[in-house]
Amino acid sequence: MRNVVLLGPPGAGKGTIAVRVAKEAGLLHLSTGDVLRDEVARGTELGQRARTFMERGELVPDAVVLAMVQERVKGQQGVLLDGFPRTLAQAEGLAEFLPVHVVVNLAVAKDEVVRRLGSRRVCRACGAVYNVVTQRPRTEGLCDRCGGELRQRPDDTPEVVARRYEVYEKDSRPLVEHYARQGLLKAVDAARSPDQVAADVAKILRS
């Protein structure tokens, strides 16, 4: 059994890389954002508890998220955690029921993240995601799929992206140091193409 944690700032491509490497490595891909949305949508007991916090605009407490993760990893032969843990407290809670064998840190500089997310456009109508540098729509400003208008999400403006990056760095630093001290941390340069990054991560998971 092999459990992997994937770390990285917003815009590092965690979700994309996780999907690409998990299958090949025979790991269950667990995105805590997806797990949370699923539990809320299904109206499970944990989902209902989470919803009361979300409706108040508050963070879902660690204990609730940890309980959801614990339920999903039960009986699994290796998982790839994407977006979790985010803090040292969450890592300590996780260690109580799941041993972590390797932590891959997708490293990318703030300027690169600002550039990447700043070039993202989202369809107002169907939510399809484009990138004006790497994945342009056939007609500028319009969605290939439905013809809807493309826009930049308020979250993707340079000031907001820079701020999100700084918050991530500050919150995750103790976590990164914690895993480094345990000798589990492997850094991967994520400022390259998804193919190159995925190949490096896959190599780490094979070794």
Ligand SMILES: [Zn+2]
């Ligand atoms: Zn669309």
